[in-house]
Amino acid sequence: MPRRHWEDFSPGQITDCGSRLVTREEIIAFAAEYDPQPMHLDEQAARGTLLGGLVASGWHSIGILMRMLSDDFIGRSNFLGSPGLDEVKWLAPLRPGERVSARATVLETRASRSRPDVGFVTFRLELLDAAGKPLLAMVLSPMFGRRPAGAASGAGQGAAGRP
Amino acid sequence: MPRRHWEDFSPGQITDCGSRLVTREEIIAFAAEYDPQPMHLDEQAARGTLLGGLVASGWHSIGILMRMLSDDFIGRSNFLGSPGLDEVKWLAPLRPGERVSARATVLETRASRSRPDVGFVTFRLELLDAAGKPLLAMVLSPMFGRRPAGAASGAGQGAAGRP
Numbered sequence: 001m002p003r004r005h006w007e008d009f010s011p012g013q014i015t016d017c018g019s020r021l022v023t024r025e026e027i028i029a030f031a032a033e034y035d036p037q038p039m040h041l042d043e044q045a046a047r048g049t050l051l052g053g054l055v056a057s058g059w060h061s062i063g064i065l066m067r068m069l070s071d072d073f074i075g076r077s078n079f080l081g082s083p084g085l086d087e088v089k090w091l092a093p094l095r096p097g098e099r100v101s102a103r104a105t106v107l108e109t110r111a112s113r114s115r116p117d118v119g120f121v122t123f124r125l126e127l128l129d130a131a132g133k134p135l136l137a138m139v140l141s142p143m144f145g146r147r148p149a150g151a152a153s154g155a156g157q158g159a160a161g162r163p
Numbered sequence: 164m165p166r167r168h169w170e171d172f173s174p175g176q177i178t179d180c181g182s183r184l185v186t187r188e189e190i191i192a193f194a195a196e197y198d199p200q201p202m203h204l205d206e207q208a209a210r211g212t213l214l215g216g217l218v219a220s221g222w223h224s225i226g227i228l229m230r231m232l233s234d235d236f237i238g239r240s241n242f243l244g245s246p247g248l249d250e251v252k253w254l255a256p257l258r259p260g261e262r263v264s265a266r267a268t269v270l271e272t273r274a275s276r277s278r279p280d281v282g283f284v285t286f287r288l289e290l291l292d293a294a295g296k297p298l299l300a301m302v303l304s305p306m307f308g309r310r311p312a313g314a315a316s317g318a319g320q321g322a323a324g325r326p
Binding site: 067070 | 196198212213214221222227229230234237242245247248250
């Protein structure tokens with residue numbers, strides 16, 4: 001399958017990616033390395049916090065989302081990274097044993113003014129729980145390479161949305 | 164030392180935290196788990212990318228920043244987590260062998276309208292290279308618990324800024 005270029009994205013496209021069981025062990029391992037707060041590290045201590053039990057670090061939930069997008073979506077495109085991030089909302093706690101999935105919705109696309117071989121795609125990215133409720137939503141505008149003249153399209157007609 | 168409460172923060176306060184050497188091994192380990200792009204995983208493949216060599220995942224650089232803040236700052240306060248994040252800018256690549264530090268600047272504080280025991284503090288958080296140049300800047304508005312009546316101050320006069 002040809003890799004997706006900037007031209008293959010258009011507003012309204014929705015891509016659903018992966019499904020992954022989040023374990024207590026990985027929640028604690030991430031927190032021990034990057035976000036050692038009691039609510040992410042220890043069930044007993046977490047019971048006394050606002051959320052009433054062990055929850056994943058918000059940075060861990062972003063990592064899980066990015067990994068699912070990377071495997072199923074970004075890794076199959078001419079992805080060039082992102083200069084920044086507009087907004088993150090942690091909408092509901094991610095608890096151990098949850099099965100999560102990822103969704104990317106294209107909000108807009110724009111060509112780079114300074115680089116004719118590059119374009120930006122603004123996505124709403126969401127981490128969803130097993131019932132489809134968003135736990136995390138963020139707006140990210142990464143760069144993608146544009147299709148060289150004469151190259152094949154990365155997404156067939158009608159197949160651009162859900163792989 | 165008493166823990167900091169919401170009342171101990173005020174606009175303009177600057178806190179500098181930690182210093183940490185970022186290794187090639189940890190850059191690759193993080194990327195393999197959460198952001199498996201060639202520019203974060205493999206020196207050879209990274210040479211062909213926009214940044215011309217191995218660089219840390221932007222999510223890893225946020226993790227490093229949060230860990231330093233957590234050890235020196237957030238972990239010594241009545242921190243209650245954050246509902247979201249306003250903005251992230253990845254300003255320059257974080258490469259292996261860089262010695263980084265973290266800085267938190269208070270932009271504003273506001274009491275919660277719905278919860279009298281909680282207040283918000285808006286920070287500009289920066290990850291700096293060894294020369295003091297920002298590699299990453301973000302705006303985060305976490306919640307802190309307010310000081311119970313009669314409790315001791317968490318920051319002595321004049322000591323609120325740099326620990």
